[in-house]
Amino acid sequence: MSHVSSICLRNSAFSLLVSVFILMLTACGDLRESKVDGYGLPVVQIEMNSETLGLLLGQVTSKRPVAAEVKMQGDVKMKCEVSFAGQSSLNDYRKSLNLRACKNHPSEQTRFRLAAQNRDKTTNRAILAYEMFARTGMTVPTTELVSAYVNHDFLGVYLLTEPISSEYFHRRGIRVADIYQSKFGNAGFRKEFSSNLSEAFDYEGDGKDNYAALQGVYKTLWDNLSDEEFERRIEMQIDVDNFMSYMATAVYTAHWDGFDNNYFMALDKTKRKLIVAPWDLDRVWEKAFEFNPADFLSRNQLLFRMMTISSFRKVFASKLDLLLENFPVEVQLSNLEMKKAHSQSALAMDKVNGPDLEASFDGFEEQIKVWNEKIRTFRNTIAE
Structure with missing residues (x-):
């Protein structure tokens, strides 16, 4: 040897x-x-x-x-x-x-990622979830x-x-100044990171790290403002429709590690507001049996606070309704079956995922069914 x-x-x-x-x-x-x-x-x-x-x-x-x-x-x-x-x-x-x-x-x-998707033996979870994020109007x-x-x-x-980068936004006609990548499970807008944002987000931009846009949101969140003032400031700092599209879809897909990790924020130069882009979706639906949808709200303190505001809550509910209408459980299972048929021959040759392929897809189907029932119950609890 x-x-x-x-x-x-x-x-x-x-x-x-x-x-x-x-x-x-x-x-x-x-x-x-x-x-x-x-x-x-x-x-x-x-x-x-x-x-x-x-x-x-x-x-x-x-x-x-x-x-x-x-x-x-x-x-x-x-x-x-x-x-x-x-x-x-x-x-x-x-x-x-x-x-x-x-x-x-x-x-x-010029940039590509070949993602191994080690947590997803079907290798199809991310593709299913990205379709749902896109349906709510997100890039x-x-x-x-x-x-x-x-x-x-x-x-x-x-x-x-396609990695999230300045090129990603440029290719979609979105002019961005600063890009922030969540990391270490610290990007849930918890107060302890208000003064140390580099421990919660990596920065990509021109020159020296510039966390000003994020710092403004943290200040709004933790300054003990009235509901009216909080609502006014957040609407100036964040694209609320985009943010709630992300959060509602993250809940809908049980993207449990996507509330304090596995997402990007960027400062849109045209809107002069922060926008969100989803990333790294190989664990969606993974913990359908362990969690309930309401459990996720407190994993992101900004979302948790915004859900106390009626106008923001209505946006979240409308996005959830859109997903329920366009991706009921039977559509999700049908989409999964088509993707399975498309990839099955190649997956069968995969030394890592091939041996347990049928069990992996069967388990994924059960997770989708269980989570859909929980989502329907959760939707009835959202006051508008």
Whole structure:
């Protein structure tokens, strides 16, 4: 056994992806020219030589990129910087990948995420949920399931999605000044983070970190204002329709870790208000048996306070009604069945998710049914 393989075996945090890379380093040698099989899904194929693969393997925690050629959507060939992605997924059996600084995509998109979706054995939860967020009028990332390869080694079924960034908003005609990414489960607008917002949100913008827009919201929330003054200020600081679209859909999909984590906020230059974008939906419906919808309201203190205001509560209720009308349980189950049929052949070839595929989909169906009943009961408790 080679020295590299020995190190890999001793490191329990290495993923299936890394294991595949190691096999390629020790056995595959140069790139091959034979075609790869998508098993009914589009193919994303990352190509690099053995030396570059070795460099990538040494950057699991640092996430430093290496240069590679990426093929997708048939004839599309791009030069990209490839790196490991995510936080908790770095310790998972299979890791996610960032593709950045990509050149030559027809849409001029330069950033992509190959998300391993390790918490979702069906790999379809995020796609179902994004459709619901979009129906309420929100912008959502483009997403599709793909068969992912490094050279000619099949990694499995991944979610190819579009990272939330300045490019994401620009491609949708939205001018943003500052982007805030929730982190560490600290982005629930709790008072203890009012003076240390960098512990709750990462910042992307021009130059020095600028948390002014968020600081204004925290001040409004925790200044003990009257209901009237709180309502007036929040309407000036936040796109209420957008915010309640996000929160109502997060409740509707049991996105339990999306109230203090797994979302972005950005300052819309045109509206001069903060807007929300959903992200990282692989755990929606996961805890349908453990939680009730009302449990989620207090996970975000801004939402909790806004729900005490009649006008805001009506917006939330209208979004919930929209989802109940357009995505009743039978529609959700039908959509899931179609997505299962579309991805089943590829998932069956997936070494991680294939063995328990039927049980995974059956469990997901039960979660949808149980949560829908809880949502209907919850809707009757919302006073308008």
